[in-house]
Amino acid sequence: MRDLLVLSIFGLGCLYAFKRPYIGALLMLWISYMNPHRLVSWGISYSMPLYAIAFVVTLVAYLASSDKQKYPWNSLTILMIVFLLWGGICTMFALEPQWATKELSRFFKIQLGVILLLLIMRSEHKLKLMVLTITLSTAFYGIKGGIFAIATGGNFRVWGPPDSFIEGNNELALALLMTIPLLFFLFTDTKNKWLKRAYLGFIGLCLISVIASYSRGAFLALIVTSFFLWTKTKYKLPIAFLGIVLVLSAIPFIPEHWYSRMNTIETYEEDGSAMGRFNAWGLAFNIAKDRVTAGGYGHWGPRTFAMYAPNPTDIHDAHSIYFEVMGELGFPGLFIFLTLLLLCWRLNKTNIRLSKDTPELEWCTTLARMLQVSQIAYMSGGAFLGLAYWNMPYHLIVITILLNLHIKEQQEKQTNE
Incomplete structure (x- = not known):
């Protein structure tokens, strides 16, 4: 039922977006922040690329509209x-x-x-x-x-x-x-x-x-x-x-x-989570000091901790x-x-x-x-x-x-x- 409701609202929004592109933009924001399809425990909407679809619809509607603004x-x-x-x-x-x-x-x-x-x-x-x-x-x-x-x-x-x-x-x-x-x-x-x-x-x-x-x-x-x-x-x-x-x-x-x-x-000194963060922050500083491009997105794993972290075995996100x-x-x-x-x-x-x-x-x-x-x-x-x-x-x-x-x-x- 929720799956059908989400898809119905989404489909209606896409239809209106072709006439008014700003509705498509609002649809993109709704999908981005509320993630309504994630409230459906099962159903086709859960894994559908709703944001990508809303973006394409909004872009096409904007390009076809007469109301264009300078960037x-x-x-x-x-x-x-x-x-x-x-x-x-x-x-x-x-x-x-x-x-x-x-x-x-x-x-x-x-x-x-x-x-x-x-x-x-x-x-x-x-x-x-x-x-x-x-x-x-x-x-x-x-x-x-x-x-x-x-x-x-x-x-x-x-x-x-x-x-x-x-x-x-x-x-x-x-x-x-x-x-x-x-x-x-x-x-x-x-x-x-x-x-x-x-x-x-x-x-x-x-x-x-x-x-x-x-x-x-x-x-x-x-x-x-x-x-x-x-x-x-x-x-x-x-x-x-x-x-x-x-x-x-x-x-x-x-x-x-x-x-x-x-x-x-x-008493953060006694807290493993807090000390793990300090370890990750030390890694960040060391890798930035060693490489002008640092480690790139999402590198927080065993390899970089072994190379740059003060404590190589305490692996945490940034x-x-x-x-x-x-x-x-x-x-x-x-x-x-x-x-x-x-x-x-x-x-x-x-x-x-x-x-x-x-x-x-x-x-x-x-x-x-x-x-x-x-x-x-x-x-x-x-x-x-x-x-x-x-x-x-x-x-x-x-x-x-x-x-x-x-x-x-x-x-x-x-x-x-």
């Missing part, structure tokens, strides 16, 4: 292409060519989608639909997980969709932390009181899911993200009060073994976006990656400055601020997770660029009038 060449779009090209060069000299080629192909598909989104989603309506689709598709697992955690007393971990970037409890927690600021934007952008209540409820359930993930890195990132969210909003007193009430209300219901796991943060890029794409790749994050932050700062004194663009100011909070969640939580090539950070860059284009277009209209 927005700027420092961010150029640098994303450079980052992909550098990944291709590193793949040519990769220590594990099979894994590197597979991961490069995956990242290449994400970047093709980025290009298509930049060409299609060029209006306020489309941009807001893009934010809505990404946010609710990801929040679905926070809502589902929050209800599950309440029903089971928080005694079990919350997990993401299988065979996806955010399948693991740690990865899902980071995704939800990045989603919460976007939910807050949706809350401020609607005037419907029932939708406002729904968004507040979604935020609460997502927070419960983050805690119920038992992710120590996400717990630290939650503290950092909460502080930045508080500084970026005009509802400082209500949010502070709500936060205190939620924390005090939750304390009696949190299981003892949750506290035991969080307490291992203070568990950090920074050391992941350093170990796979070397210091040049890390420089490009950090520059992308910096330029995205600065462009959102520009978006805030350009829009904050214009009442019609107040939503742009709020969205830019929440994008910064979401980026803080990624940068802090990503210090302990290997999600350097996941699609959300690059889609946040897309939203940032599109927001900047919209603000400038509106200002030009006002000037001409």
